Amino acid sequence: MKIEVLKNKIILDNVDNFIPKDVVECGQLFRWKKEDDDSYTIIAHGRVINISSTTSKRIEIDNCNLDDFNNIWKNYFDLNTNYSNIIEKLSTDDVMKTSTEFGKGIRILNQDNFEMMISFMISANNRIPMIQKVISNLSNSFGKYIGNYRGEEYFSFPTLDEFSEVTVDDIKNCKAGFRSERIKEACDRLLNNPDELEKLYSIDKMDYVLALDFLKSYKGIGNKVANCVLLFAGNNTSAFPVDVWVRRIMQFYYPLDDKSDKLIEKFADEKFGDLSGYAQQYLFYYARENGLNKK
DNA sequence: TCCCAGGTCCTGA
DNA sequence: TCAGGACATGGG
Numbered sequence: 001m002k003i004e005v006l007k008n009k010i011i012l013d014n015v016d017n018f019i020p021k022d023v024v025e026c027g028q029l030f031r032w033k034k035e036d037d038d039s040y041t042i043i044a045h046g047r048v049i050n051i052s053s054t055t056s057k058r059i060e061i062d063n064c065n066l067d068d069f070n071n072i073w074k075n076y077f078d079l080n081t082n083y084s085n086i087i088e089k090l091s092t093d094d095v096m097k098t099s100t101e102f103g104k105g106i107r108i109l110n111q112d113n114f115e116m117m118i119s120f121m122i123s124a125n126n127r128i129p130m131i132q133k134v135i136s137n138l139s140n141s142f143g144k145y146i147g148n149y150r151g152e153e154y155f156s157f158p159t160l161d162e163f164s165e166v167t168v169d170d171i172k173n174c175k176a177g178f179r180s181e182r183i184k185e186a187c188d189r190l191l192n193n194p195d196e197l198e199k200l201y202s203i204d205k206m207d208y209v210l211a212l213d214f215l216k217s218y219k220g221i222g223n224k225v226a227n228c229v230l231l232f233a234g235n236n237t238s239a240f241p242v243d244v245w246v247r248r249i250m251q252f253y254y255p256l257d258d259k260s261d262k263l264i265e266k267f268a269d270e271k272f273g274d275l276s277g278y279a280q281q282y283l284f285y286y287a288r289e290n291g292l293n294k295k
Numbered sequence: 296t297c298c299c300a301g302g303t304c305c306t307g308a
Numbered sequence: 309t310c311a312g313g314a315c316a317t318g319g320g
Contacts, residue, residue, distance in 0.1 A: 027301065124302040130318065131301080177316030182303090222303045243301040284301075298320090305314085 001079065003069070010069045012059040017083035019105020020051045020059070026106050026285040028232050030119055030132045031139070031157070041149060043139070045072050045112065046156040048149045063149060078107045086278050092271075095253045096279065099286040106281055109232060113200050114190075115157045116233035117215070120225040121186065122179055130175070137174035142166055160197065163187040182220030189218070203234040211236065223261070237277035240268040246280055249287040 004011040031043040039052035050062040087100040143155035171180035203211040215226035227241035272279040
């Protein structure tokens with residue numbers, strides 16, 4: 001990979017498996033906007049950047065300097081991981097071949113732990129556009145002002161400290177519904193126990209089962225949400241979040257005796273091992289974008 | 296009007 | 309353990 005530095009812009013050349021649309025729209029990220037020129041503006045880590053690709057293997061990151069690229073975005077976009085190898089290892093049957101070909105530009109992002117925790121609590125029994133709206137409401141109401149980009153005002157996702165002043169009613173006003181109490185409760189627990197916050201930010205170093213149990217001890221976090229936090233913030237690629245779409249595609253294409261989530265997880269673990277998280281994301285993206293029959 | 300959404304919690308067997 | 313209903317909100 002070659003890096004070119006321009007004024008407020010970084011250009012990456014010779015990058016494999018990085019397609020902005022796949023990375024942004026595969027379901028792992030909630031804070032983004034598609035621009036008129038088909039580029040994507042992303043809000044993360046207290047910054048606003050815009051990614052686009054003019055030709056394959058060439059990625060432009062606008063509103064970004066070299067320090068931020070090295071300190072934040074290189075890891076955020078998982079640029080040290082070889083996705084061609086992963087795709088090759090996962091393409092052992094027709095379903096996986098089709099899914100990995102469809103989502104070949106996906107990279108699993110390394111996102112903020114606290115933001116993922118709250119974001120996926122909001123995702124429970126909710127639609128993606130609505131989840132995005134609630135997160136945007138919370139950010140615009142309680143987050144820090146980042147700046148104006150292409151005529152739009154952007155705010156960062158609220159930090160735990162910023163949540164400390166927020167009431168349940170404030171959260172309800174952001175349209176979080178019945179999840180508001182759970183969010184408030186989780187924030188209070190983290191605020192009152194600094195070691196809990198430290199633990200939340202150490203899930204990438206914890207044993208998978210221990211980390212899962214830790215996350216699930218929060219009200220509003222079950223198996224699915226915990227696995228999402230582990231995968232998208234904890235960098236734990238053995239996590240295999242089973243949601244309606246993954247359930248649908250797994251039950252439809254694979255010979256599973258019963259339809260329980262436990263069996264699906266076990267099947268995935270045996271089939272994909274520590275690449276389960278990647279497999280899940282290819283399957284989810286393929287199932288959702290192709291409107292796999294509801295069953 | 297009813298149904299459902301990147302689920303989770305609670306209850307009763 | 310496990311099935312079944314409740315839960316805010318909004319779009320189809």
